[in-house]
Amino acid sequence: MAEQPLFRRVALLGFGLIGGSIARRARQTGDIAAEIVANARSEATLARVRELGIADRVEADPARAVEGADCVILCAPVGAYAELAQAIAPHLAPGCIVTDVGSTKQSVLRDVGPLLPEGVHFVPAHPLAGTEYSGPDSGFATLFEGRWCLLTPPPGADEAAVEKVAELWRRCGSMVETMEAAHHDRVLAIVSHLPHLIAFTICGTADDLEGESRQQVLQFAASGFRDFTRIAASDPVMWRDVFLNNREALLEMLARFTEDAQAMARAVRWGDAAYIEDKIRRGRIIRRSLIELKQA
Amino acid sequence: MAEQPLFRRVALLGFGLIGGSIARRARQTGDIAAEIVANARSEATLARVRELGIADRVEADPARAVEGADCVILCAPVGAYAELAQAIAPHLAPGCIVTDVGSTKQSVLRDVGPLLPEGVHFVPAHPLAGTEYSGPDSGFATLFEGRWCLLTPPPGADEAAVEKVAELWRRCGSMVETMEAAHHDRVLAIVSHLPHLIAFTICGTADDLEGESRQQVLQFAASGFRDFTRIAASDPVMWRDVFLNNREALLEMLARFTEDAQAMARAVRWGDAAYIEDKIRRGRIIRRSLIELKQA
Ligand SMILES: NC(=O)c1ccc[n+]([C@@H]2O[C@H](COP(=O)([O-])OP(=O)(O)OC[C@H]3O[C@@H](n4cnc5c(N)ncnc54)[C@H](OP(=O)(O)O)[C@@H]3O)[C@@H](O)[C@H]2O)c1
Ligand SMILES: NC(=O)c1ccc[n+]([C@@H]2O[C@H](COP(=O)([O-])OP(=O)(O)OC[C@H]3O[C@@H](n4cnc5c(N)ncnc54)[C@H](OP(=O)(O)O)[C@@H]3O)[C@@H](O)[C@H]2O)c1
Structure with a gap:
């Protein structure tokens, strides 16, 4: 790549599927970061990142990891953000951009925003890309290609900082869109969080079946x-x-879904064939729209 | 294949994903049927099957299709079985084996069994294989390979007939197991029917969102x-x-699932992190078991 690196030093706090994919991408293209500093929680992950050689430096202490960085990306589970923000806040360089990859965005504005010092720019982001794998070995450079990345800058965010984060994701291969955090959380609740909650739940329901049935569910x-x-x-x-x-x-989305599932149950109980067929047809229409939008 | 064909004449009533896949398999291997007769409901499908040339004969009338067949396979939606059975019953050859591929099995015993004449063998079956596509073009010869096929013969079924149907599915590449129809329906309710009901429902829930959110769910x-x-x-x-x-x-399975989802909702509402984590971990265990059983 002929382009200059977007940042001098990027610090990744958390190095699993997402952090590891950003690092691999940055390494591969060279146009994202001149230097990559990696941090994770456990000694095992830190050692593995050193072994993989994807980061220029590995730091066990998040405060040391962010020193001198012009871009800090939180790549840990969102529940760990408040503690991480507290640890790094006093060590952030003036003008530094703090961003993240968390799947929820109002919580990030709530947990991180207030802790950051004056002169540090805060631009939360969420790449809509993932797999069911996790940990430092699971990342890959093309994870974000062709996928959306949603930015949810707080009101009054520095425009140049927002643009730099947008460019970071474009260089990862993503399409970028900006939206309000509350709106993001609502849309993601139905397209991602509820489907996961349902999937976890039905596995538990199956696991609770008595002996023979449980075995056969697996078989x-x-x-x-x-x-x-x-x-x-x-x-x-x-x-x-x-x-x-x-x-x-x-x-809220679970409550809506449950109402709809109950209506379906009622139709099944009373043999309302037309209702059932209509609901199924609508599922197909949604599917077709996705294919047209190339999101299938 | 050196083997003799298992049947002299196989009649397929319904020619979509499943019927079309059986026909293609039989054509490819030559060891299933010496002759394949196809029937479907619409003129369009009949014409298309003729065009594809996968059947030796295409009959618009199910009664004519089954004449002289030593194996009849119902491959239509299960709601159409009673009518089909009524139409073919007087025309079945003595000793003929009637089987099917339907996804529900108690209903088949109820709808078809009583209509069949003395001397005709009835061995319901359900291949656990499918895709989201349908129609005469969607089938392929390898659909059943490495998948289970469940037989639910009624009490007192002719053993030789059961064995012949089992062999039919083995020649399609499947593993075969026999079970009671009620048990089949219970297991399939949780591994297939409920997941589909949930999937249709959540698409509807998303489709019901107001303007902008609905658009973004798709996007x-x-x-x-x-x-x-x-x-x-x-x-x-x-x-x-x-x-x-x-x-x-x-x-019943939907009621169990709904209880479990409500328990999860309660844990989310009250911040019961340990409960949520435990439920998610159990999902992973189920997944791992599937991978070990090579069903993932
Ligand atoms: N996976 C997805 O599909 C996906 C998609 C989009 C966004 N996201 C978001 O991306 C973020 C990371 O997800 P991931 O899939 O990359 O997770 P992951 O593979 O499990 O990696 C998480 C990383 O965070 C570190 N970490 C965990 N707890 C920490 C704590 N309390 N303090 C500091 N570091 C901690 C872990 O360190 P150790 O290894 O040392 O424990 C690990 O390096 C999450 O916020 C998630 O919501 C995920
Ligand atoms: N799809 C799966 O994943 C799957 C898996 C295992 C078992 N099954 C079972 O296999 C059977 C067939 O499913 P499929 O996926 O092959 O369906 P499909 O692709 O939609 O084909 C259905 C066939 O049945 C014919 N048909 C429909 N209504 C009929 C009626 N009232 N009378 C006579 N024929 C009729 C259709 O004829 P026209 O084309 O002329 O309408 C078509 O040839 C069903 O019982 C299903 O439960 C399906």
Whole structure:
């Protein structure tokens, strides 16, 4: 790549699927960061990142990791953000951009924003890309390609900083859009958080069946259930934090879904064929729209 | 293949994903049927099957299609079985084996069994294989490879007939297991029917959102929702019939799932992190078991 690196020094706080994918991308293209500093919580992850050699420097202390960085990216589960922000705030360089990749955005504005010193720019972001894998080995350079990244800058955010974060994600291969944090949380509640909650739940429901049936559920897992378990294989801590940090919107969408499921149950009980068929047809229309929008 | 064909003449009543896949398999291997007769409901499908040239003969009338056949396979939606059985019963050859591929099995015993004449063998079956596509073009010869096929013969079924149907599915590449129809319906309710009901429902819930949010759900469909829409793209008539013909077991599993989802909602509302994490971990265990059983 002929382009100059966008940042002099990028500090990644958390080095799992997302942090590791940003690092690999930056390494591969060279146009994102002149230097990459990595931080994680456990000694095991720190050692593994050193071994992988994807970061220029590995720091066990987040405060040391952010020193002199012009871009800091929080890549830990959203429940860890407040503590991380507290630890790094006094050590951030003036003019530094603090951003993140968390799946919930109102919580980030609430937990991180107030802790950052004057003169540091805060531009939360959420790349809509992932797999069911986690940890330092799970990342790959092309994870974000062709996927959306949503920015939710707080009112009055520095425009140049917002543009730099947008450019960071474009250089990761993403399309970028800006929206309000509350709106983000509502949309994500239905497209991602609720489907995960449902997938985890149905696996538990199956697991609770008595002896023989439970065994046969595993043996004969047909396509529907199999797809659900794939989603349900995702990281427990990350998802626990997502649910707890998007409580309102998630509970509202679950309530709507439950009402709709009850209406479907009623139609099944009373043999309302037309109702059932109509609902199924609408699912197909949504699917077709996705294919047209190339999101399928 | 050196093997002799298992049947002299196989009649397929219904020629969509499943019927079309059986026909293609039989054509490819030559060891299933010496002759394949195809029937479907619409003129369009009949014409298309003729065009594809996968059947030796195409008959618009199911009664004519089964004449002289030593194996008849019902491959229509389960809601159409009673009518089909009525139409073919007087025309079945003595000793003929009638089987099917329907996703619900108690309903088949109820709808078809009593209509068949003495001397005709009835061995219901359900191949656990499918895609979200339907119609005469959607089938392929390898659909059943490595997948289970469940047989639910009624009490006192002819053993030789059961063995022949088992062999039919083994020649399609499947593993075969026999179980009681009621048990089949219970297991399938949780591994397949409920996941589909949920997928259709959540697509409807999303579709009901107001203007801008609805648009953005489509635009930003993240992986969870995207996977659900894939399931939800399946054929409306087939699934309507499945739901209506496995009512009891489906409603019971939905009730269990709803209780579990409500417990999860409560944990989210009250911030019970340990409960949520535990539920998610159990989902992962199920996933791991599936991978070990090579069903993932
Ligand atoms: N996975 C997805 O599909 C996806 C998609 C979009 C956005 N996100 C968001 O991206 C973020 C990271 O997710 P991920 O999938 O990359 O997770 P991950 O693979 O599990 O990695 C998480 C990283 O955060 C570190 N960490 C965990 N707890 C911490 C704490 N209390 N303090 C400091 N560091 C901590 C972990 O360190 P150790 O390894 O040492 O424990 C690990 O390096 C989350 O906020 C998530 O919401 C995820
Ligand atoms: N799809 C799956 O994933 C799957 C998996 C396992 C088992 N099954 C079972 O397999 C059976 C067929 O499913 P499929 O996916 O192959 O469906 P499909 O692709 O929609 O094909 C259905 C076939 O049945 C015919 N048909 C429909 N209504 C009929 C009626 N009232 N009388 C006579 N024929 C009729 C259709 O004819 P026209 O084209 O002329 O309408 C078509 O040829 C169903 O019982 C289903 O439960 C499906």
